[in-house]
Amino acid sequence: MKxxxxxxxxxxxxxxxxxxYCAQRIKIFRxxxxxxxxHIMKYPIFxxxxxxxxxxxxxxxxxxxxxxxxxxxxxxxxxxxxxxxxIPSVFFxxxxxxxxxxxxxxxxxxxxxxxxxVGAYRDNVPTIGSNVVLMPNVIVSGDSVVGDNxxxxxxxxxxNRAVPSDCLVFDGAPGELKFLKKPTRIYxxxxxxx
Numbered sequence: 001m002k003x004x005x006x007x008x009x010x011x012x013x014x015x016x017x018x019x020x021y022c023a024q025r026i027k028i029f030r031x032x033x034x035x036x037x038x039h040i041m042k043y044p045i046f047x048x049x050x051x052x053x054x055x056x057x058x059x060x061x062x063x064x065x066x067x068x069x070x071x072x073x074x075x076x077x078x079x080x081x082x083x084x085x086x087i088p089s090v091f092f093x094x095x096x097x098x099x100x101x102x103x104x105x106x107x108x109x110x111x112x113x114x115x116x117x118v119g120a121y122r123d124n125v126p127t128i129g130s131n132v133v134l135m136p137n138v139i140v141s142g143d144s145v146v147g148d149n150x151x152x153x154x155x156x157x158x159x160n161r162a163v164p165s166d167c168l169v170f171d172g173a174p175g176e177l178k179f180l181k182k183p184t185r186i187y188x189x190x191x192x193x194x
Contacts, residue, residue, distance in 0.1 A: 001060070001062050004063055007058055007065055007141050008054075008065075009056065010057065011057055012050075014053055015046070015049050015050045015053045015106070016035070018049050018089065018126075019045065019046050019049045020033040022045065022160035023045070023088060023194065024193075025090045025101060025150070025192050025193045026090075026092050026192060027039075027190070027193060028041065028092075028191070030044065036170045040077065040095065040096075041092075041094070041096075042083075043076070043086045044076070044077040044079055044094075045091070045093060047069055047072065047073040047077075048073065048081050049087070050069060051066055051070060051073070052081060052083055052086075055083040057082060061122060066123045069083070070083060070178040076095065077096040078096065078097040078099075079093065079100070080099070080100045080101070081099065081100075081101045082101070082103060084103045085102075085103050085104075085106070086105075086106070087106065088106050088107065088108045088109065088110050088130075090108055090109050090110075090192060091106075091109070091111070092111045092191050093112050094112065094113045095113065095114040098114050098115040098116070098117075098137075099115070099117075100116075100117050100119060101116075101117075101118045102118050102119045102120050103125070104118065104125040104126055104128070105128065105129060106118075107130030107131070107132060108131070108133055108166045109131045109132075109188055109192050110130075110134075110194045111134070111187075112134050113135050113136040113137075113154075113193045114136050115136050115137035115138075116134045116140075116143070117137070117138075117139045118134075118138075118140045118141070119139070119140075119141045120140075120141070120142075121141045121142035121143075121159065122142075123144075123193065124142045124143035126140045126141060126142065126143065126144035126146065126158075127144075127145045127146070128140065128146045129145075129147045129148035129165065130149075131150075131184070131185060131188045131194070132148045132149075132150050133151045133152070133184075134152050135151070135153055135154040135155075135156075135186060136154045136155070137154055138153075138154070138155065138156050138157075139158065139159070141159045141160070142149040142156070142159050143160055143161045144158045144159065144160055144161050144162065145163065146158065147162075147163055147164050148165045148166070149165055149166045149167075149168070149183075149184045149185055149188070150163055150167055150168075150184060151167075151169070151184050152169040153169060153170045153171070155171065156169055156170065156171055156177065161177060163179065164181070166169075166181060166182070166183065166184060167180055167181045167182065167184065168184060181187060
């Protein structure tokens with residue numbers, strides 16, 4: 001059985017490469033791809049990449065290293081993003097507090113604000129497209145499908161619904177959603193260089 005340090009050493013080069021690729025595309029980081037444990041936006045992203053790489057390459061985890069890193073990220077940043085999730089290569093957590101993500105399909109260039117929940121409802125999990133921005137306290141659950149190039153406004157709940165591509169999503173009448181078809185790429189471009 002390898003020690004934690006050996007397991008970490010076996011993946012850390014790839015983790016820095018993947019984190020660097022992502023961090024270079026996050027505009028607020030201004031090209032700074034250094035890992036800083038005190039940076040409340042960078043460090044949770046780094047820990048997610050670290051844990052995912054351990055999941056991909058560590059067949060046995062007798063010391064529960066992945067669970068401990070998950071717990072570290074949850075306690076430091078208040079987010080619950082499992083190592084089982086196939087995360088996009090470019091994503092941004094605009095404050096990770098309260099983010100909970102189900103193990104489902106996520107497209108590239110994902111922007112998540114605090115309080116976002118992407119969760120299962122019974123056996124159904126949603127699918128999130130590419131170039132998506134989920135504003136604070138959004139819930140996407142059940143067999144929902146969020147298309148590409150979508151911005152979901154703060155507090156919107158999408159449960160067992162389909163959201164078309166290329167639109168802004170707002171709350172409508174009680175229990176209804178409003179879709180404003182318009183180019184949304186500018187919203188993703190405000191955060192990410194894609």
